[in-house]
Amino acid sequence: MTQQTVFYRESDARPEALTGASVAVLGYGNLGRSVALNLRDSGLAVTVGNVDDEYRARAREEGFAVADPGDAVSAADVVYLLLPDEVIPRVFDVEVRPRLREGTALCFASGYVLAYGLVRPPADVDVLLLAPRMLGEEVRSAYRDGTGFLSYVCVEQDATGRAEERLLALTAAVGSLRRGAIRLSAEQEATLDLFVEQSVGPYLGVAFQTAFRVGVAAGLPPEALVCELYMSGEMARTITTMATAGFFESVRSHGLVAMYGGFQGTLGLDGEAMERHFRDVLEQIRSGGFARQLQEEEAQGYPILAVLESVIGGDDPITAAEQRVRARLGDPGRTAGEPRRPTSAPRRGGGTTAAPGEG
Known part of the structure; x- marks a missing residue:
């Protein structure tokens, strides 16, 4: 039997649960930076725990008290791992667990390490x-403009009897509620994230690459293909419409030709094979097979x-086509004179390969 989904809003939180x-x-x-700034702007006393590197230097420059991770943990009532x-x-075994005080609230930004028993609080x-x-x-931007952002939350262990009220107060303070x-x-x-x-x-990635190759082979301009697939922003707008109007209702935002052609294309797909593959993926995640594979x-x-x-x-060829579009038209969504944002390979939990110890 499916349990009823529980939603939380600002009215469910008691900010005073974190007073002092x-x-x-x-x-x-x-x-980590966005969360720290949001919590500070909500009136909480925040210390950034970080190794001595450029990230720690930036936190200090931006007015935070900084400390080695273990020292930050030992002085905190709430520890948020980002x-x-x-x-x-x-990091948990060396810097966190040995320094936790009784009654501390230990918060994770991802369920992965808890779900697979990689840490034991x-x-x-x-x-x-x-x-x-x-x-x-x-x-950060959703906090500053007041819109907020969706989060998944739960109490995994309530040692103090105050875990839920502290969780909701923290969720409100970060701007999510x-x-x-x-x-x-x-x-x-x-499970949901990995699934x-x-x-x-992968289906989206393969679909984009395949459509690009087929289109180029048929004589379509590669620059126009990357624009049509994603660089114009039309695809992103379609996803946004799904979120605001609804998955099926978003279909109405397209013209008759697009609606008919899209439906006909769907009928040509092997939905049963896709479902079997998705079930296999889910089973690999739930069984712990993926986690073991990643550890190996x-x-x-x-x-x-x-x-x-x-x-x-x-x-x-896709990258080359993108570069030619940017050279002539600039970056999509970037105003004239604004520098391009640097990119780095994301890791689960919010870190990057450029900074393997950061969140």
Whole structure:
């Protein structure tokens, strides 16, 4: 039997539950920085726990008290881990668990390490999940413009009897409850996140690349193809319309020719094969097979990711077409004179390959 989904809004939170509390934010990458700034702007005392690097220097420059991760943990009432999932286990065992005080609220931004038993918090602390469903920069901008952002939240362990009120106060302080939050266990959050990444994501990627190759082979201009597929922003607008109007209702935003052609194209797909594949993906995630596979990959130095990096950084016709479009038309969504945003390969939990110890 499916349980009823629980939603939270600002009216469900008691901000006073964190009055006088000190918060340690571990990691000052894209997500960690945004979270720290939001919490501080909500009136909480925030210390950034980070190794001594450029991220820590930036936190200090932006007015935060900074400390080594272990020192930040030992002084905090609330510890919020904003580190990549693959980094958390070793940081947790060395810097976090030995320094936790009884009654501390320990919060994770991803359910992955909890779901697969990669960390084991002590029994005398509250264990919380607050997983923003938004990229780091947008977590900050959504706080500043007042719209908020969706998060998945839950209490995994209530040692104090105050875990839920502290969780909701923290979720409100970071700005999420202006939009809302949904209760999901750590296992559910990890499963959902991995499932969409490994099912829908690959199909979209392969579809774009295949359409590009077929179109170019048929004589269509490669620059126009990348624009039609995603650079024009029309595809992104379609996704936004799904979110605002509804999945099926968004179809009405297209013309008759697009509606008819899209429906006809759908009929030609092997939906049963896709469903079987998606079920296999989900089973691999739920059984722990993917997590074990990833641990083996890490132990070998991430050889598959090295192959991926060579593809991403290679001389691909799609990349060349994008570069020609940017050279003539500029970056989509960027105003004249604005520098391009640097990119780095994302890791689960919000970190980057450029800063493996940051969140």
